[in-house]
Amino acid sequence: MSGMAFVVGGLMPYAAAALFLAGMVSRFRAWYKTPQPAKMTLFPAAEGGMWKDVLAETFFFPSLFKGDRVLWGFAWFFHATLAFVFVGHVRVFTGLADRAMLALGMSPETIDSLSAGAGGVAGIVLLATGVLLLVRRLGMTRVREISAFSDYFALLLLLAIIVTGDFMRFGGHFELADTRAWAFSLLTFSPEVPPKPMFLLHILFAQLLFMYIPFSKILHFGGIFFTHALIKRR
Amino acid sequence: MSQKETVVKSITALDNGPKVLKLYMEMCAKCGTCATQCPVYYGDESRKYNPPDRSDLIRRIFKKYCTISGKFLGPLVGAGDVDEAELQGWVDRFYSCTGCRRCATYCPFGIDNSVITRKGRAILDQLGLTPATMKKVIEVSLKTGNTDGASVEAFKAAISFLEEEMKDEHGIDIKIPVDVEGAEYLYVPPSGDVLVNPEATTGIAKIFHVLGMGDKWTMSSLYFDGANYGLFTGNDADMKKENQNCVEITKKLKAKYLLMGECGHAYRVMKMMMEPGKWWGDLPFSIINCMEWTADLIHRNKLQFDKSKNTRAVTYHDPCNFARSCGIVEEPRAILKATCMDYRDMYPCGAENWCCGGGAGLSAMDSLHDFRMKVSGTKKVEQIRETGAKYVAAACANCKRQIIQLNEYHKTGWDVGGVHDMLSRSIWIDGKAANRKEYEA
Ligand code: SF4
Ligand code: SF4
Numbered sequence: 084m085s086g087m088a089f090v091v092g093g094l095m096p097y098a099a100a101a102l103f104l105a106g107m108v109s110r111f112r113a114w115y116k117t118p119q120p121a122k123m124t125l126f127p128a129a130e131g132g133m134w135k136d137v138l139a140e141t142f143f144f145p146s147l148f149k150g151d152r153v154l155w156g157f158a159w160f161f162h163a164t165l166a167f168v169f170v171g172h173v174r175v176f177t178g179l180a181d182r183a184m185l186a187l188g189m190s191p192e193t194i195d196s197l198s199a200g201a202g203g204v205a206g207i208v209l210l211a212t213g214v215l216l217l218v219r220r221l222g223m224t225r226v227r228e229i230s231a232f233s234d235y236f237a238l239l240l241l242l243a244i245i246v247t248g249d250f251m252r253f254g255g256h257f258e259l260a261d262t263r264a265w266a267f268s269l270l271t272f273s274p275e276v277p278p279k280p281m282f283l284l285h286i287l288f289a290q291l292l293f294m295y296i297p298f299s300k301i302l303h304f305g306g307i308f309f310t311h312a313l314i315k316r317r
Numbered sequence: 318m319s320q321k322e323t324v325v326k327s328i329t330a331l332d333n334g335p336k337v338l339k340l341y342m343e344m345c346a347k348c349g350t351c352a353t354q355c356p357v358y359y360g361d362e363s364r365k366y367n368p369p370d371r372s373d374l375i376r377r378i379f380k381k382y383c384t385i386s387g388k389f390l391g392p393l394v395g396a397g398d399v400d401e402a403e404l405q406g407w408v409d410r411f412y413s414c415t416g417c418r419r420c421a422t423y424c425p426f427g428i429d430n431s432v433i434t435r436k437g438r439a440i441l442d443q444l445g446l447t448p449a450t451m452k453k454v455i456e457v458s459l460k461t462g463n464t465d466g467a468s469v470e471a472f473k474a475a476i477s478f479l480e481e482e483m484k485d486e487h488g489i490d491i492k493i494p495v496d497v498e499g500a501e502y503l504y505v506p507p508s509g510d511v512l513v514n515p516e517a518t519t520g521i522a523k524i525f526h527v528l529g530m531g532d533k534w535t536m537s538s539l540y541f542d543g544a545n546y547g548l549f550t551g552n553d554a555d556m557k558k559e560n561q562n563c564v565e566i567t568k569k570l571k572a573k574y575l576l577m578g579e580c581g582h583a584y585r586v587m588k589m590m591m592e593p594g595k596w597w598g599d600l601p602f603s604i605i606n607c608m609e610w611t612a613d614l615i616h617r618n619k620l621q622f623d624k625s626k627n628t629r630a631v632t633y634h635d636p637c638n639f640a641r642s643c644g645i646v647e648e649p650r651a652i653l654k655a656t657c658m659d660y661r662d663m664y665p666c667g668a669e670n671w672c673c674g675g676g677a678g679l680s681a682m683d684s685l686h687d688f689r690m691k692v693s694g695t696k697k698v699e700q701i702r703e704t705g706a707k708y709v710a711a712a713c714a715n716c717k718r719q720i721i722q723l724n725e726y727h728k729t730g731w732d733v734g735g736v737h738d739m740l741s742r743s744i745w746i747d748g749k750a751a752n753r754k755e756y757e758a
Contacts, residue, residue, distance in 0.1 A: 110343075119336035122593045123429065125421055126644035126668045140425070149669075150350040150423025158348070158425070225362065226349035229369045231395035233386070234347045298386045299394070306344045307426050313337055314427045 085278065091287045092265065093274030099290035106297025107305060114309045125314040136315040141307055157219065161212035165241075168205050168248075174198060175259065176266040195259075199252075206249040213242045237301050240292050247285035256281040320444055321399045325382060327440050328375060332383045338436060341428050342379040345369055351420035351430060356672045357413060360692035368420050371410050372433040375440075408446055411437035412685065415693055416549070416677030417637040422669060431677065439551030447550050450682050454546045455555050462562060463508040463542035464681075472538050475511050479519055486519075486751035491526045493518070493536060499571050500535035504607070505563060506578025508542035509714035510735065517579050520737030521607060523744050527620060534576070540566045543583025544714070549678030557596060560586060564597050575604045579712035579735045581638030588643060608639075608712060608736060612648035615655045623750035626743040627657040632706035633736070634663070634697070634720060635670035636713035644668070649712055649736045656743045661704045671696045673711065675719030689719060690726040698727050708732045710739060 129136065139145055144162075148155045174180035184194050217238050220226050251257040261277040268275040276283075296302055318326070331338045351368045352358045358366045365371070373395065380387030380396035387396030414434040421429035441447055457466040467475075476493050483491040494500060502525075510517045525534050540563050547556025567575050577584045587604045591597070614620050633653055639645040646667040654660045663670070674694030679685050697720070701709055709724075709731050711717050721733045743750050 114336065114340060117334040117336040117339050119334065120594050121335070122589045123337055123432070124589065124642070124644075125418060125427065125429070126641055126646070128644065140427070144425050146423050146427065147348075147350060147425040150354055150425075151348075154348060154350060223349060225352045225358070225367055226347070228364045229347045229349065229367055229373070231347075231393065233390070233394040236393075298384070300344065300346055303344050303346050303426055306340055309336070310340050310344060310426045310428060313340070314421060314429065 088276045088278050088283055089274065091283050091290075092276030093269075095287070095290050096269055096274075099293045103293040103296060106294075107302070110297055110302055111305060114306065119313060122316070123313050124317055128315050128317045130317055133312060133315045133317065137308055137311040140311045140315075154219070157212050157215045160208055161216060164205050164208045164212070168202070168209065171198065171202055171205065175262050178263065203252055206245065206252050209245045210242070210249060213238065213245055217242070233299060237295075237299060240288060240295065244285060244288040244292060247281055247288060250281050251285060254281065320401050320404060323443055324399045324404070324440055325378065327436075327443060328378045329382045331379060331436070337429065337432050341372070341430075341433055342376050343384070344426055345372065345376070345428055346426065348425065351424050351428070354419050354423040355430075356415060356417060356419065356674055356696050357693045359671075360674070360695035365410060366413060366692070368414070368430040371414060371437075372430050374407060374410060375433055375437055404441075404444060404446065407437060407441055408448060411441060412448060412679065412682070413688065413693075414677065415637075415672045415674060415679055417672035418641045419637070419669075419672060422641065434677070435548075435551045437551070438549070439553070442550050442552045447552075448682060448684070450684065451546060451550050451678060454678075454681060455550065455552070455559075458542070458544065458546060458559060459555070459562075462537075462540045464544045464546065465508045465512055465542070467508065467512060469538045472511065472541055475515070476536070479511075479515050479522070482515075482753075483519055483522065486753045487523075487746050488752075489746070491519075491522050491746075492531055493522045494532065494534060495536050495538055497532075497535035497570070500533055501530075501572065502534035502574045502576045503567050503570055503572035503602075504534055504536050504576045504578060505540060505543045505583070506607075507544050507580035507583065507714035509717065510578055510580075511536075511541055513714075514717060514734055514738065516738035516741045517735035518737075520735075520739075520741035520744070521576075521578070523741055523746060524611060524614065524620065527744065527746060528614070535570060535572070537566050537570065543577055543580045543587075545583060545586050546678055546681075548582055548586055556586065560591050561597065563587075564591070564600070567602055572602050575602050576610060577604065577606050579607065579714070579737065581636035581643070581713040581716070584645075585638045585642045606643070606645060606648075608645055608648040608652060611737065611740065612651040615651055620655075620740075621745040622656045622740070622743040623745060624656060624658045624743060626750050627708075627739050628659065629657075629707040629732075630659040630661055630705055631657045631708045631710060631739065632661045632663055632701060632704040633666070634673060634701070634709055634711040634716055635666055635668075636711060636716045637670065637672050637676055639712055640668050640670055645712075649710070652736050652740055653710060656739045657708075661706055663700045663704055671700055673697045673716040673719040674723070675715055678715070680715035680719040686722065690723060694719060694723045698723055698729065701731065702729065706731070708734065708739075710734060710736045712736050 144159055220230055256279055355368050377397040381398055386394045411434050416431040418429055418431050421427050454464050458464045525531050545556055545559045547559055584606050633649050674689050674697055709720055717733055724731045
């Protein structure tokens, strides 16, 4: 195993996980602790409906839907597919999902082709919506003029992960067994890293993303609970 | 302290709250949705009116001093330091947001740029840069208890004038009690509803008369204006001082109900800020709004009207502070539908209404007249025009002033007034409505 591969696939995962967890916990704690003296309720706010509204906002973006339907289309499919792909990766890393599906009576071949099909579609949807979001940011004055480098960087990093992921999925660089072995080796603290460049690039970018999240605007995926809870509280 | 130090101190303090501001500093995704929903940006798509661009004046400095990425990466993540030469320019920037909170309604994260605007104004206030008009209004209001600076005598004269008017209209004595200790209700309108467009106040007086409660309410000669410009300049101390006056007077008069008039921000400060924030502990009275009160009476069939007194098409402009910040949407409509023949809604309306363009105190600033007419008020003019209405009811003295000026500037031919104005013209007293000059055009 080359030294570089070991760093990316054998050491960095621990650092990334630690930094991500510590970063997020400290952000959540800070938000939770910070006092809010005045009521900020924004109507319509249903009596007792706060958490229902917060969850609706988290999963379906209704405010954005009312505000900018085109952006809603890009953003919702982008985020929903990201979530879907995240779940898909749980299957890639562990046998848990497989065991559940086997128990439902599917054959291993069906599961593989289902996963390849769904994963492939997701990879394309992500690429398309991600590029659309980037084009939108560059092309619309009102968005471009408020964007800093970090706003492009977040999107470019995601796109790098998506592109390398798509290469693996469509370019035949993907070995389920190897990946699972790698994930398991990490859990047992005896990392065995598959020496595949595309795979290594993919996990490199993904880990950079996780380390970056707590310190960037991408933490909106946790902050959304807090901001909406404040204005939806009656 | 240098200007820079003042600014930095005020912004770094946000790291410890309030929670809204801390979150808003860290969270904006720069998605550009709010711009499409902002009345100011709608009127002029200049960068300086793009809501997050304005908010970034503060956010930039917060990032620089309070975030790890900002400390190390600076401009790459949109962080930057205070530029003292730029501070004077902040006045125009922060006084070109109407505080309408419409951005928050459509932002996927509910980011309320008006809160950041208010913070920006608070910093300007600390630097002594608050526009003179606003400072003046606050001074006058703290001294006289009303934003017009009217004396007790002037107020009493206005009240007897209103009593005479009502005598002309109905041929009987309908009183407006002043400074009566032990009255159940203390009515606090905006001063404009006594001095400029007083029909809302006669409307309230007539309701009490019809209910046989003519002696159960009062106004205060020391506090007949709920307006609170501390909300607009961002100065919390001023805001509380003014508010305290009202609370003290209500306590002194031993009123059970503080009946707030047609003034959106006054009610918001009372109901959404002072009461839940327990600024003065538990209150010996409840805070209600005249529109809820009247709508409830109509609902319970306590009042009757002669709609033929109001035949023209009427529309209602939802003051942002009432609709979005206090949820008062159905009540004014219930009153207008009960008192007018032809009521029409704008689109969109209620909590999604577009601001008149004069919110957050801008309406009172003559220096912003052109901006309000040509930029921030653009959408409102279009919206009202589309309804074809001839009378625009707005439950807010600042909205009224703005819409009256829009009407003059754009020659739209509307009459502008309050909600209870229409009630005053049509309410039945002893079986008939007011008999006075013809309102119909
Ligand atoms: S809509 Fe919200 S997240 Fe988007 S740019 Fe405006 S304030 Fe930022
Ligand atoms: S509060 Fe209103 S005027 Fe101010 S930025 Fe938001 S939408 Fe625009």
